[in-house]
Amino acid sequence: MFRGRIRMHTCRIILFTSLVWFLLDVAVLFYYSDSPTPSRGNNVGDGNPGPVPHNSLGILGVQAAGAHPAKRDILDDSNNAVNNFDSAASHSNQKDQEVIEVDERGFSLKYAKNQLKKWSLAPVVPEQAGQPGEMGKPVHLPADQESLMREKFRLNQFNLLASDSISLNRSLPDVRLEGCRDKSYPGLLPTTSIVIVFHNEAWSTLLRTVWSIITRSPRELLAEIILVDDASERDYLGKELEDHVANFPVPVHVLRTHKRSGLIRARLIGAKQVKGQVITFLDAHCECTEGWLEPLLARVAENRKIVVCPIIDVISDESFEYVTASDMTWGGFNWKLNFRWYRVPQREMDRRNGDRTQPLRTPTMAGGLFSIDKDYFEEIGTYDEGMDIWGGENLEMSFRVWQCGGELEIIPCSHVGHVFRDKSPYSFPGGVAKIVNKNAARVAEVWMDRWKDFFYEMNPGARSVEVGDVSSRRSLRKKLQCKSFRWYLENVYPESQMPLDYFFLGEIRNAETQTCLDTMGRKGGENVGISYCHGLGGNQVFAYTKRQQIMSDDNCLDATGTDGIVKLIRCHGMGGNQAWLYEAQDGLIRHVNSGRCLSKPESRDVTLPVLRRCDGSSGQQWIMKSRFKWQATIDDNSL
Structure with missing residues (x-):
């Protein structure tokens, strides 16, 4: 009789254990099935949940709305438990049939399923009515706090x-x-x-x-x-x-x-x-x-x-x-x-x-x-570790x-x-300009091929800055089989103000006055100026492009009125009032739409070049000299 009770107890244990393992198997199979049922709330559902609607808080959201963040741990424990179980099940389940797409270098473009997590929406942070800055509203301080502020x-x-x-x-x-x-x-x-x-x-x-x-x-x-x-x-x-x-x-x-x-x-x-x-x-x-x-x-x-x-x-x-x-x-x-x-x-x-x-x-x-x-x-x-402090790393990574x-x-x-602040509260060892120029020069030297000349012409001070060794970054570019900067301008950023092809980059000097066109640091919509030729680039750098633009950075020379005033207007690439024809033989710069020529300033304002009827005089002759010429057929990927 005693032995019979033991046998009965043993059978119950075996049956109970079998039932537990059976239920566990069903749960795992259900989790990895292709059920299309979307996961909601706490996301306790199938292993391939459908999309989580972004306008629904679900169970967790309803429970947690208005709760202090520190008190949400209790709500999250259930989710963490589910995720831990999912992770364990993922590792125990063989992924032999999972195919991960890779690129030409063998880098996987997708995540394996066991690298992903189920998730639920975060609850909306409730408004604390009457408190400063709630719902993103501005804070207005009393007048007597102005000095302290x-x-x-x-x-x-x-x-x-x-x-x-x-x-x-x-x-x-x-x-x-x-x-x-x-x-x-x-x-x-x-x-x-x-x-x-x-x-x-x-x-x-x-x-x-x-x-x-x-x-x-x-x-x-x-x-x-x-x-x-x-x-x-x-x-x-x-x-x-x-x-x-x-x-x-x-x-x-x-x-x-x-x-x-x-x-x-x-x-x-x-x-x-x-x-x-x-x-x-x-x-x-x-x-x-x-x-x-x-x-x-x-x-x-x-x-x-x-x-x-x-x-x-x-x-x-x-x-x-x-x-x-x-x-x-x-x-x-x-x-x-x-x-x-x-x-x-x-x-x-x-x-x-x-x-x-x-x-x-x-x-x-x-x-x-x-x-x-x-x-x-x-x-x-990662990042270019040869760069200092801050600045230029965003463009370097973008190009890369x-x-x-x-x-x-x-x-x-x-x-x-x-x-967003108007200026940085921090000091930079060596000064801001030196660091920014160094970082930007490293970007130009590694990624911009011949278009680096635009940067150096606009920032002549960068030529004297020690950029450090860039050989490892150039080797990285070669290893990754990266495309040329021309490809980038053609395919990613055709709207860039860096022209693909141009005849000239440098100063534009008047033959008679020996003064140079100068933006004077003015913004779009203002008049282009003329001043003594300082040879330092910057405001006196212009490009004459194959699209007949005379441009300085974002702006092009533009003439619309009958008064002969030439303005700096945002380049639109449509020709028209921004189309100019330069012939090196006679030195004339002709405005295509009006047929008139760019002339030296008149006595009423010696800082403004003007458009006048073409007469071939020395005051209408301009000298464009440049050591930066190339044709589109030349390989621009110069490493």
Whole structure:
């Protein structure tokens, strides 16, 4: 009888164990089935969930709305448990039949399924009615605080008093296009590590950046936040900061450089420590908006060689008002290699079929805020470590990505605000001009082939700057089999103000007066001038192109009126009033539309060249001498 009870007990154990394993097998099979049922709420569902609707909070969102971020850990525990189970199941399941697309160098363009995470939408940050700065509204300080405000303004070159009065987790309006709010994204996405470099940053702006990331990002997709302190000197950014972030609901790590390294090298320190699949670089005075992260990660998941940027909105340095930026601008650059925003051309709108919510291919990026696959970041050479402090790294990476087989995009459905300052509060060893010229010269020497002459003519001081050894970067370009800068101008940025083909680059000197055409530093719409020839380039550098333009950077010589005034007008490439014919034999510069010739100034204003009837006099003769000539048939990939 005793033995019979043991047998009965053993049978029950066997049956119970078998039932448990059977249910576990069913769960795993169900998870890896191709069920089209979309995952919602906590995303406890099939292993290939459908898109997560971006306008639905789901179960988690309803429960968490209005809760303080620190209290959301309890809500997230269930999600983390599911994700841990999913991860374990993924590793136990063989992926022999999974085919990953690769490029010509063997770099995988897609993520394996076990590299992705299920996620749920972050709840909306509720408005704290009546509090300063809520919903992105401007902060207006009392008149009696004006003096204190100006005093503190100098510390960071923004209104610190206003920033300190605003909640670290303030509410913001949903600034996305209507079509973005209804977009759905894959239920499985890669994780990201956020890397933020700071130097003597204000407490409120730094912590507001961190909290906006935490509260407006799907928790499952945030691997960590890495704060890289670039030798800050303020006490509150030491142990106090470390203690403060130690208990945040997302892992926040503080790394330190101990000596001033600059943005570029400090970012590399952070990038070497990331655990996420994607690196997202942000500045230390940003605010992320609702739904900012998912569109970025979804696009990288489509193709790991796409580098993506959010639309960068403006946070006022005076009032901290949140101002939405246009989705109709993209990144470009001028002859000085300064980054500039320009209007998106019609051809790019046509490529997107007029859908402004679709990713926008941009020639360059601002560089402060972007996401890039961790392995691809390494594959294409991270940053140029020969660059110092800050400046030029954004153009260097933009050229490198495009010329070496990647793509660079602005994602209109992702918005991040940034405090834009009129000037930097920080000093640069050796001076700002020297560092910026060095960095830009490295860009020109490695990536721009013969078009580097435009930069040097506009920045003659850069010729004397020691750029350092660029052989390793040139070797990288050769190793990656990167395309020429001509290819970039033809295929990526045909709207660039750097002409593809031109006859001349340099000063335009009047034969009689021995004075030179000069922009005088004037803006578009103002008159072109003339002054003594200083031979230093800059404002006296003009290009005469095969399209019959006489251009200086963004502007072309343009004549419309009967008064003979010649203006600097934004180059449109359509000829017309901007078409000029130069014949070296007689030295005349003829305006094609009017048939008149560019002449020396008249006595009423000796600084303004004018258009007059052509008479062949020495006052109408101009000398264009240039050592920078080449034809389109010459190979422009000069390494």
